[in-house]
Amino acid sequence: MKKAIFFLIPVCLSVMSCTKEKTDYEAEINMVVTEHYEFKEAAAINIDDYHISIEALNGTFYKGYNEIRLKISGANTNENINAPAVTFLPVMTNADGSRASCPHRYNLVYNADDKYFPGYAVFTGESGTNETWELYISFTINNQSHSVKQAITVQEQTNKNLNMTTFTGKDSEQYFIALVAPQKPKVAENELVAGIYKFNEPTSPPSGSFPDPSQFSYSEVSDYTLQLDPRMPEPSMGNHSSINNKDLTQQDDGLYHGVVNYTMTGNWTLNFIMLNQNGKILKGTEVPTDFTPGVEGVKSELYIDILF
Amino acid sequence: MVFGILFLGMNANAQNPQAQNDTAKVLEEVKVTALAKKKIQTEMKMAVSVDEFLASSDNISFIKRGAYAWEPLLNNMSTERSTITIDGMHVFGACTDKMDPITSYVESNNLSTIDIKSGQEGSLHGATVAGSIDLKRKSTPFTPEKKYSGAYQTGFEFNNKQFFNLGNLSYSSDKFVVDGSISFRKAGNYYDGNNNEVTHSQYNKFNTSVGLAYKTSPFSAVRVDAIFDKANNVGFPALPMDLWLSRALITSASYKQLFQHGLIRVWDTKVYYNAVEHYMDDTKRPENLVHMDMPGWSTTYGLVSRANLKRGDYSAEIQLNAYNNLSIAEMRMYPQDRSKRTMFAYSWPWVTTKFTSLAMNNSWDISENSRLNLGGSLGYNYNRSKYVEFNWIFHPGTPQEKSRVLPGLHASYQLTVKQFDFSAGAGYGHRAPSVSEGYGYYIYNSFDRYDYIGNPDLKNEISYEANASAGFKNEKMGIEAKANYFYIQNYIIGRILSLGSPMNYQSVGVKGYTSLNHARIFNIALNANYNILQHLHWKGMLTYARATDDKDGNLPFIRPLSYQTSLHFMYKKFGIQTSLNGDFTQRNFSPEYGEDQTPAYMILNVSANYSFNIKNCKIVLQAGAENLLNEYYSTYADWGNIPRMGRNIFTSLKFSF
Numbered sequence: 025m026k027k028a029i030f031f032l033i034p035v036c037l038s039v040m041s042c043t044k045e046k047t048d049y050e051a052e053i054n055m056v057v058t059e060h061y062e063f064k065e066a067a068a069i070n071i072d073d074y075h076i077s078i079e080a081l082n083g084t085f086y087k088g089y090n091e092i093r094l095k096i097s098g099a100n101t102n103e104n105i106n107a108p109a110v111t112f113l114p115v116m117t118n119a120d121g122s123r124a125s126c127p128h129r130y131n132l133v134y135n136a137d138d139k140y141f142p143g144y145a146v147f148t149g150e151s152g153t154n155e156t157w158e159l160y161i162s163f164t165i166n167n168q169s170h171s172v173k174q175a176i177t178v179q180e181q182t183n184k185n186l187n188m189t190t191f192t193g194k195d196s197e198q199y200f201i202a203l204v205a206p207q208k209p210k211v212a213e214n215e216l217v218a219g220i221y222k223f224n225e226p227t228s229p230p231s232g233s234f235p236d237p238s239q240f241s242y243s244e245v246s247d248y249t250l251q252l253d254p255r256m257p258e259p260s261m262g263n264h265s266s267i268n269n270k271d272l273t274q275q276d277d278g279l280y281h282g283v284v285n286y287t288m289t290g291n292w293t294l295n296f297i298m299l300n301q302n303g304k305i306l307k308g309t310e311v312p313t314d315f316t317p318g319v320e321g322v323k324s325e326l327y328i329d330i331l332f
Numbered sequence: 333m334v335f336g337i338l339f340l341g342m343n344a345n346a347q348n349p350q351a352q353n354d355t356a357k358v359l360e361e362v363k364v365t366a367l368a369k370k371k372i373q374t375e376m377k378m379a380v381s382v383d384e385f386l387a388s389s390d391n392i393s394f395i396k397r398g399a400y401a402w403e404p405l406l407n408n409m410s411t412e413r414s415t416i417t418i419d420g421m422h423v424f425g426a427c428t429d430k431m432d433p434i435t436s437y438v439e440s441n442n443l444s445t446i447d448i449k450s451g452q453e454g455s456l457h458g459a460t461v462a463g464s465i466d467l468k469r470k471s472t473p474f475t476p477e478k479k480y481s482g483a484y485q486t487g488f489e490f491n492n493k494q495f496f497n498l499g500n501l502s503y504s505s506d507k508f509v510v511d512g513s514i515s516f517r518k519a520g521n522y523y524d525g526n527n528n529e530v531t532h533s534q535y536n537k538f539n540t541s542v543g544l545a546y547k548t549s550p551f552s553a554v555r556v557d558a559i560f561d562k563a564n565n566v567g568f569p570a571l572p573m574d575l576w577l578s579r580a581l582i583t584s585a586s587y588k589q590l591f592q593h594g595l596i597r598v599w600d601t602k603v604y605y606n607a608v609e610h611y612m613d614d615t616k617r618p619e620n621l622v623h624m625d626m627p628g629w630s631t632t633y634g635l636v637s638r639a640n641l642k643r644g645d646y647s648a649e650i651q652l653n654a655y656n657n658l659s660i661a662e663m664r665m666y667p668q669d670r671s672k673r674t675m676f677a678y679s680w681p682w683v684t685t686k687f688t689s690l691a692m693n694n695s696w697d698i699s700e701n702s703r704l705n706l707g708g709s710l711g712y713n714y715n716r717s718k719y720v721e722f723n724w725i726f727h728p729g730t731p732q733e734k735s736r737v738l739p740g741l742h743a744s745y746q747l748t749v750k751q752f753d754f755s756a757g758a759g760y761g762h763r764a765p766s767v768s769e770g771y772g773y774y775i776y777n778s779f780d781r782y783d784y785i786g787n788p789d790l791k792n793e794i795s796y797e798a799n800a801s802a803g804f805k806n807e808k809m810g811i812e813a814k815a816n817y818f819y820i821q822n823y824i825i826g827r828i829l830s831l832g833s834p835m836n837y838q839s840v841g842v843k844g845y846t847s848l849n850h851a852r853i854f855n856i857a858l859n860a861n862y863n864i865l866q867h868l869h870w871k872g873m874l875t876y877a878r879a880t881d882d883k884d885g886n887l888p889f890i891r892p893l894s895y896q897t898s899l900h901f902m903y904k905k906f907g908i909q910t911s912l913n914g915d916f917t918q919r920n921f922s923p924e925y926g927e928d929q930t931p932a933y934m935i936l937n938v939s940a941n942y943s944f945n946i947k948n949c950k951i952v953l954q955a956g957a958e959n960l961l962n963e964y965y966s967t968y969a970d971w972g973n974i975p976r977m978g979r980n981i982f983t984s985l986k987f988s989f
């Protein structure tokens with residue numbers, strides 16, 4: 025009897041093990057998406073007696089939206105100092121020598137609680153042979169102004185959930201939409217955050233020494249609406265969509281917040297229609313809502329693809 | 333009856349004759365309250381599958397998705413509404429598409445009986461609405477002398493080239509019993525009544541079981557049991573996918589104690605563990621442009637402890653059930669460009685169910701010819717969805733955990749007046765939604781072609797039930813009429829959601845499980861038998877059911893007026909049987925739930941057998957034909973109107989000693 029039981033146990037154990045392994049759901053999402061939540065130094069500049077440190081997530085500037093934290097300290101102290109009139113300007117130089125910037129916060133205001141200057145930059149391209157990026161920073165301490173420029177490297181954003189798009193609206197203005205959150209979506213209700221920016225056409229030719237900020241002016245658009253229709257573009261998914269999504273509207277942080285529901289992992293297209301403060305469509309088209317298995321989903325003329 | 337048999341064996345050795353009488357009486361009581369089917373064979377066929385055997389019962393019907401693993405409907409209600417157990421153990425299928433009802437994990441040669449109880453009488457094993465089906469395993473009693481017994485059965489069925497081999501062997505002694513069984517079945521595609529091949533209807537099944545019992549004292553014994561079942565390459569012609577592999581391991585260890593004196597006569601406690609895995613396969617269907625993996629796992633462990641009580645005219649059964657089940661089902665879709673990222677979701681997002689219930693059935697013999705039964709159960713059901721974010725898509729903010737209290741009550745009165753007997757009863761009970769009904773996520777139902785979404789906030793389904801029967805019996809004949817009526821509040825069913833778009837390639841929309849205000853189900857069955865001559869017997873059965881929703885619309889999968897009638901003639905060692913069965917036209921079908929009208933059909937079957945002995949070995953030879961007239965038909969419950977099997981000639985041979 026006892027022998028029989030001892031014989032049975034290993035037999036049981038061997039048939040108990042599963043034929044196919046269960047999916048590790050957390051690892052499944054991590055496979056495509058790496059989430060960064062630590063700010064590290066991405067650029068460091070020494071000027072006169074001061075040290076400037078610019079921090080970004082993962083210590084890297086990526087194409088798309090980058091939240092930055094600028095810190096100024098005395099060269100020999102680690103104490104962060106407040107300074108009035110800090111300006112921040114990213115400039116991109118093309119192979120032909122032409123220059124442009126990208127959406128960014130120009131005048132930085134010190135955050136006394138966290139002891140840094142918060143800002144952002146929406147880099148529109150990656151550094152390469154045709155494109156180089158520099159940061160122009162200036163600040164004034166003790167009535168003495170300091171200016172410096174620093175070359176940086178903008179890397180490719182591999183996380184498609186932080187994609188961006190650039191387009192010209194029906195009002196002939198140049199717009200930028202950059203995804204800010206979620207970095208790592210879930211099969212769930214996700215808060216979708218995006219920045220919407222426009223380029224302010226200069227009204228007068230450049231003046232003074234380079235750079236003339238009036239030539240590189242961008243602003244966060246106010247009170248626009250970004251209508252959302254998420255769909256899975258894959259033909260096999262037949263234009264599958266989700267429910268309970270909310271259009272993006274501007275909140276106090278200047279960014280646009282809405283809700284997107286992802287019903288499964290994979291490729292999704294965020295189809296948008298952008299309306300101005302008067303409800304006029306500036307860009308985007310309605311997408312078909314029928315279930316069309318075997319046919320690739322039709323996209324709006326304004327869309328961003330994501331993947332998780 | 334498992335412990336009944338074991339019990340008798342131990343009893344043969346009991347020293348106290350008084351105890352012997354009493355315990356035998358206890359057994360009788362148990363037998364009377366159980367409406368058990370006796371032997372796993374029908375009159376027509378001795379080598380039946382578990383499904384075929386169940387089909388001969390008047391309150392069981394089937395949803396058929398192919399030739400294998402039929403879903404048993406009890407009182408015309410689907411498996412969510414009944415508790416299906418193996419020796420009281422809860423086992424849950426791992427398939428979101430119901431390809432694996434529990435009945436598919438046993439085999440006829442490791443079962444002794446199937447115990448079917450209707451309505452709340454079945455609440456002993458757990459909360460139920462429709463009733464309970466308990467599959468009782470074979471267990472050989474202890475014998476004073478060492479004894480071997482066994483059987484081997486083989487056969488061939490011509491229509492689908494099914495070849496089967498079933499063997500079982502037992503050894504028993506005063507202290508020790510071993511039971512073992514093994515079976516193989518292999519079948520190809522079957523042919524319908526127009527002689528067309530029904531593709532994807534093949535199956536392969538392997539099943540083995542072992543049981544060891546050891547008598548620890550004259551009044552106590554321990555027993556360990558295991559069943560291993562494996563089905564692979566099983567076609568489901570009515571579904572867009574097949575089964576690649578399904579495996580189940582069902583184990584238990586039990587301890588039984590008999591008492592010579594006092595109120596408690598038997599106490600039997602069992603711990604169990606079972607694991608089921610299920611992998612579907614859609615690669616053999618060219619119509620699927622998309623390939624999808626749909627693995628499922630279901631693991632359950634639990635405890636069942638029961639006691640039989642008896643004092644004077646009073647007897648009772650008390651049963652404690654507790655189990656924990658984890659159900660997981662995944663969907664992984666492959667894009668056309670295989671190098672691209674696959675798409676993933678859970679159809680069962682790691683759903684845990686914990687259930688505990690305490691149930692009791694009491695009976696009093698009020699007089700020589702009347703008895704009152706009174707029973708009740710109180711259950712506690714807890715669910716937790718690990719990846720609740722999947723449920724939040726359709727039910728934002730729904731709690732991750734949900735507890736329910738599930739009470740049940742029933743009463744009945746039986747009266748015997750001369751050759752007549754009557755009974756009347758009533759019941760009340762709750763059930764919790766199943767894993768799919770509560771937490772299912774885009775489960776594709778190929779019957780109505782909708783994707784189904786569970787709702788964790790569904791209310792308990794509450795059943796109010798009444799039943800009655802009347803019968804007459806003498807040596808020559810018997811006739812019995814039985815009827816029951818269920819009024820079910822918060823009846824759970826899928827309703828079209830205007831929002832959301834389907835996920836599965838072949839679906840047309842999304843349905844969410846919702847509660848109807850109520851539904852009503854009425855079943856009636858008429859059984860009769862007549863002994864025309866000493867060796868010529870006639871039997872007949874007529875059943876009818878009617879079920880409506882709260883708007884008086886028809887519910888789906890309700891059996892139309894149907895009949896079975898058979899003649900059985902014996903002459904010396906020969907036996908000849910013929911039977912006729914069929915359904916009338918389905919008049920009350922439900923287009924709303926994807927049904928169309930099924931026409932009437934009638935099937936004629938015949939078989940003959942010859943039995944003889946060689947030494948101690950009994951040999952039976954049988955040959956016969958099902959659907960002799962090769963009728964082309966499908967029944968009201970054939971998923972997607974797939975045609976049933978045409979003429980099937982079967983042969984079998986059985987040795988037993």
Ligand SMILES: [Cu+2]
Pocket residue numbers: 427428429430431432575610611612
């Ligand atoms: Cu399945």
